[in-house]
Amino acid sequence: MTTLSFSRARLLLPALALAFAMTMPGLTAIAAPDTTKDPVKDAAANQAVTVVIDNFTFTPATVTVTPGTTVTFVNHDDIPHTVVETKHLFRSKVLDSDDTFSFTFDKDGVYDFFCSLHPHMTGKIVVETR
Numbered sequence: 001m002t003t004l005s006f007s008r009a010r011l012l013l014p015a016l017a018l019a020f021a022m023t024m025p026g027l028t029a030i031a032a033p034d035t036t037k038d039p040v041k042d043a044a045a046n047q048a049v050t051v052v053i054d055n056f057t058f059t060p061a062t063v064t065v066t067p068g069t070t071v072t073f074v075n076h077d078d079i080p081h082t083v084v085e086t087k088h089l090f091r092s093k094v095l096d097s098d099d100t101f102s103f104t105f106d107k108d109g110v111y112d113f114f115c116s117l118h119p120h121m122t123g124k125i126v127v128e129t130r
Ligand SMILES: [Cu+2]
Pocket: 080, 081, 082, 115, 116, 117, 118, 121
């Protein structure tokens, strides 16, 4: 059952995350990159964008897209991660290696997300009509 493994993962992983975070103080410095030059923004409408999870990081950390864009998150780490929108717009299941989660952003807005297993992992999808 996914419910069982999810609960176990939630119990086990925060401690690991904390330990990891302490070894990488620079990670918290990733904040508010300049999105005005994001090349993704210039792609065609109804685009598909991929955010890669690797080395406890969402890349790119900020993506600017037009409404209707489907964003796919893919976990390239060898440990599980999740993608959770801060205001509960979406919440992925636990993504094992190479698992993906997709969400289509229909409305303009700024959508912050994080990994519930490693809350220092954060990212942002900016949806704006051009
Ligand atoms: Cu994670």
